[in-house]
Amino acid sequence: MMDSTKVIAAKETVSKIRENIERVMKGQSAGIRKMLAVLASGGHVLLEDFPGTGKTTFAKALALSIGAEFKRIQFTPDLLPSDILGVSVFNQKDQTFEFWRGPVFANIVLADEINRASARTQSALLEAMGEFQVSVDGIRYPLEQLFFVIATQNPVEFRGTYPLPEAQMDRFAMQFGLGYVSPEDEVEILSAQQHHHPIDDIGPCATLQDIVAMRDQVKEIRVSVELQRYLVEIVRMTRSATGVQLGASPRASLALSRAAQALALFDGMEFVTPEHVQELVVPVIAHRLMLDPQARFSGATAQTIVEDAVKQISVPS
Secondary structure (H helix, E strand, C coil): CCCCCHHHHHHHHHHHHHHHCCCCCCEEEEEEEHHHHHHCCCCCEEEEEECCCCCHHHHHHHCCCCCCCHEEEEEECCCHHHHHHHHEECCCCCCCCEEEECCCCCEEEEEEEEHHHHHHHCCCCHHHHCCCEEEEEEEEEEEECCEEEEEEEECCCCCCCCCCCCCCHHCCEEEEEECCCHHHHHHHHHHCCCCCCHHHCCCCCCHHHHHHHHHHHHCCCCCCHHHHHHHHHHHHHHCCCEEEECCHHHHHHHHHHHHHHHHHHHHHEEEHHHHHHHHHHHHHHHHHHHECCCHHCCCHHHHHHHHHEEEEEEEEC
């Protein structure tokens, strides 16, 4: 049985964080809901959108809202893995090596313009994102209990960039964009920043312990066997879809189930519904698909393939 007191506390935590972020991010309620679902389910997120849409501000506002240790890594072509993970330095006084921790040892890590670094540097995050630890010189170092990567990339500027390898893309629970806001919201942004940036007024409204407790509560949300089969069938459909070279992995099924549990908690429900799965299926699955050149040439996209898969699978009653 679920503890109703803990459920209420988790919902209140989400509401406070959402309201705090909305003071800075106008007109982005859908993006905030997805971001918090990834945070609550223990995954990582890739924001792909045009410059100036607020990706970095979003990450900062989230970190400030929960009083988390925040580190920003600006990815560039000359960035090395040691610039992210840290390096062992020889101490001449003690005649020993000391490990100097890199920026990955934080609660929320912003990997800004991640596709500007080489594949070698990008892969430095694979172990951290998948196993919540890093290995340097044969020694494993555990990361923080709350470790959340928010990566950004620009979808229109490809000069001097390196596509993220499939293994890296699969580590992100979701990929989505923020998009441009409505004219009314944009006017409100101008008014709010006339004298100073609203993010300067953001303070913690939840603790790291609140987030850990919320993650524990997400795990208690029930996912019926029928719904598990439903989401697995959607994922499996992408593997045999026409034009797909590489379909979604079992990690995609896990990410979809966990994120749907988070949405159910946000909505005050004790179980996941098909609507929760359908709301997240594209941002969770589409970025993991690799299409063959002929399919791309004919105009097929990963999003349309996932949407077609959803239409073909019968919804459990």
